[in-house]
Amino acid sequence: MMRLFLLLLFLATLPLLSESEPNCDRKNVCSWVETGESESAVYLQAKSLPPETHITVFTSIEGTGVESIPPTPKSFVLNGNEKTKVLLLKKKEGADPSSVVQVLTVAYYGKLGAVHDDSYAYTLPFDGKSWISTGYNSGAEHRGDAANSLDFVLTEGTPILAAREGTVVEAEDKFTVGMKDPTLIDKANHIIIEHSDGTVAIYGHLKPEGVIVKTGDKVIAGQRIGYSGNTGYSTGPHLHFEVYRPEENRRKKTFPTLFVTETGEKEYLSEENAYWNPDGKRFQGFPITNLEETCLGTLPPEKDKEPICSENIIAKKPFYLTMPIYKAGPYLLRAEFILIKTQKVILNFQEKIPAGITSIAWRIPAQTKSGKYKVKFYLDEKELGEKNFQMLP
Structure with a gap:
């Protein structure tokens, strides 16, 4: 915020x-x-x-x-x-x-009356992958003058990138405190960059001493400029990003911005979805999930902890299947457990994926037949891919 x-x-x-x-x-x-x-x-x-x-x-x-x-x-x-x-x-x-x-x-x-280039394709302003926790016209803060603002969930210290080329007009990283406290409204570390069309971008809530550019620096899109944090009026580590122009009567106008995302296409970002910069990889399940990160394990998953995974599961004991979810639903995700020797579907699971989740975890009932299995995944009726595992006696 x-x-x-x-x-x-x-x-x-x-x-x-x-x-x-x-x-x-x-x-x-x-x-x-x-x-x-x-x-x-x-x-x-x-x-x-x-x-x-x-x-x-x-x-x-x-x-x-x-x-x-x-x-x-x-x-x-x-x-x-x-x-x-x-x-x-x-x-x-x-x-x-x-x-x-x-x-x-x-x-x-910024420049009064600046005309924003609505066709410009911005670079996502961070390294790695991030979810939109608060999108356009959402929450208590992204309203009115700040309606077209985005909050990206980022762990503290994530590299922040310039989303567009421009000139740094202000950089501040002396603040150390962050919490939901109105007295901290103007105490968020930040970088402000003016673009060639006179609009301005704000990168807010950076970590203490988390700015690596200075006023007057010219930056290019994708250049590292600082590190994410949790300073100022904030409910948790994230990056606040907005592009605006000044208006009369001490107002501002924020703009929705197109970003080049993992698909290589430019799009407007939506709340409760994950995005990352294009790297050319097209893993199984892209971009809804990554089947390479699907985990089978005997222990129930714990919140905020990595699950313990194994390619070998013991028969006659229940086990768990977890997988990341990058895009908000609703849609139907289905999994077929197939015994490879007979090619028969032993078990069929499905779940309607809602908005606002970043992973799912299914408890799989104990199976009696040992051998090699594969799990085939479907999004609605589209096959996403499969993962193999061994059921030990």
């Missing part, structure tokens, strides 16, 4: 139309007033922003004795660290010279 912790509220109070020194927020976005012979103007500068990247600054002038041209509130886009004049200030007729004007700014990364 993660909220946009990049909104930076800054309020400067100064005498009416007076010259002021720059006042800077913790992102080093500065605002000040310069007064000339004929006008006063408000300037903005993002002093630490890398070249060719953007930050959007929502700006408001408050004070009864002054008006701005153009009227505020209004958002302005700063390009790199260029000094930018954004407003002219005009004293209202009869205004009290002792009155004050307030310059309010809220800064957030």
Whole structure:
């Protein structure tokens, strides 16, 4: 879970139309007033922003004795660290010279009105395989401005990859605590990368000292940039990923993104499914399960522990069959136990696979006939493959 912790509220109070020194927020976005012979103007500068990247600054002038041209509130886009004049200030007729004007700014990364390239195929932002625990428009956090966000379940320390080429505009890894505590909303380690179209990606909840890039670095898709963790407002180790653009009125718009997945095709990701980067492997059961990881054993499987597997099963004793599930149901998974010598089906198991599970475990009744067996697996009516084992007397 993660909220946009990049909104930076800054309020400067100064005498009416007076010259002021720059006042800077913790992102080093500065605002000040310069007064000339004929006008006063408000300037903005993002002093630490890398070249060719953007930050959007929502700006408001408050004070009864002054008006701005153009009227505020209004958002302005700063390009790199260029000094930018954004407003002219005009004293209202009869205004009290002792009155004050307030310059309010809220800064957030990205280009106002950026047009997202919806056809772009993103790289999955992690090494290995991961499940989507919270998808689009789901849970308490992935709503409203953050509706098109994804949470990937990852063990702490999993390498995080850049999903798209771009420039790092912020990197933070000093935080050490993670739990479901609202006071930790803005204390998640993170990396923020701006893309060529002006949109921005957030990689959140990284481990302490888990960032290996720095502000200004240019990265390519698939490049290792950090390590997953559980910092900030979080219910467990995961990676929060989103792509957004700034909107007016201190809002943002998140975008659903296409990813190239294990099939080699690009697709939108769905909650309670597992995905991994394409590696060319097409194992038995791909991509629903991997029959090479099917386990037969005499001990019941335990949660969060690897099952103890054997190719030799003792007859007249019940045993267990476990297998991973990568894609959410519902669908019908069926298994036929066949005695190879006679080619007869000795036992037939089937189960309707629901959404939201990562493995199944079947308890198989004791069998009396020893010999060589094979188990044939079917998804609905499609054969997935088979696995051999020996039943000992």
